[in-house]
Amino acid sequence: MDKKQCNTSQDPEVRKGPWTMEEDLILINYIANHGEGVWNSLAKAAGLKRTGKSCRLRWLNYLRPDVRRGNITPEEQLLIMELHAKWGNRWSKIAKHLPGRTDNEIKNYWRTRIQKHIKQAENFQQQSNSEINDHQASTSQVSTMAEPVETYSSPCYQGMLEPFSTQFPTIPDQSSCCSNDNNNNYWSMEDFWSMQLLNGD
DNA sequence: AAACTCATCAACCGCAAATGC
DNA sequence: AGCATTTGCGGTTGATGAGTT
Numbered sequence: 001m002d003k004k005q006c007n008t009s010q011d012p013e014v015r016k017g018p019w020t021m022e023e024d025l026i027l028i029n030y031i032a033n034h035g036e037g038v039w040n041s042l043a044k045a046a047g048l049k050r051t052g053k054s055c056r057l058r059w060l061n062y063l064r065p066d067v068r069r070g071n072i073t074p075e076e077q078l079l080i081m082e083l084h085a086k087w088g089n090r091w092s093k094i095a096k097h098l099p100g101r102t103d104n105e106i107k108n109y110w111r112t113r114i115q116k117h118i119k120q121a122e123n124f125q126q127q128s129n130s131e132i133n134d135h136q137a138s139t140s141q142v143s144t145m146a147e148p149v150e151t152y153s154s155p156c157y158q159g160m161l162e163p164f165s166t167q168f169p170t171i172p173d174q175s176s177c178c179s180n181d182n183n184n185n186y187w188s189m190e191d192f193w194s195m196q197l198l199n200g201d
Numbered sequence: 202a203a204a205c206t207c208a209t210c211a212a213c214c215g216c217a218a219a220t221g222c
Numbered sequence: 223a224g225c226a227t228t229t230g231c232g233g234t235t236g237a238t239g240a241g242t243t
Contacts, residue, residue, distance in 0.1 A: 056230085057213085058212085062211085
């Protein structure tokens with residue numbers, strides 16, 4: 001019936017927003033002791049005032065020990081582009097081919113970095129196309145180019161992969177600093193897991 | 202130094218599929 | 223078979239830090 005029930009977002013007891021270190025520790029400890037499970041009941045049993053969804057997302061994207069943060073390598077960038085050309089926005093599918101990467105991370109990366117470059121490239125192509133068309137329009141009445149290029153398609157990338165990858169010398173630089181920058185937000189996951197080892201449970 | 206803009210990313214939301222009863 | 227619940231996915235938003243004026 002009401003699917004929002006499992007969400008319980010109306011419940012004032014349910015916390016939202018950024019996770020605190022305490023919450024992270026509770027979740028890590030609970031999963032270390034009991035394993036992953038039914039997330040709604042896990043959230044309750046662990047004493048977290050979060051939805052199961054929120055716990056799951058936090059665990060999968062940030063707390064799992066095998067999650068890699070930052071440092072998207074040029075190889076990964078190209079792989080993401082190739083897989084996106086093949087499958088489109090199937091982020092979870094793409095993420096499966098990038099060990100340690102999450103769908104959310106890849107999605108964000110795509111939207112903030114790659115899409116920007118592609119749009120620039122598209123604009124550049126459209127500009128040069130329109131210049132060519134302007135030139136050709138004087139000799140021909142064909143108007144098929146009015147159709148906008150819709151989202152992704154592998155042919156669309158064909159010409160973009162090369163210029164994109166060669167203009168990338170700027171991006172790996174930032175990725176090399178990102179792992180630390182990201183960790184500076186609050187604390188590092190290495191800290192967390194070493195704490196776990198110290199706790200022993 | 203302050204105000205403003207832009208880029209990034211963590212987290213939420215809604216929906217559909219999967220699963221259990 | 224039908225309903226309820228849970229899980230997973232993709233899109234979107236809001237907070238925040240960095241850069242610019």
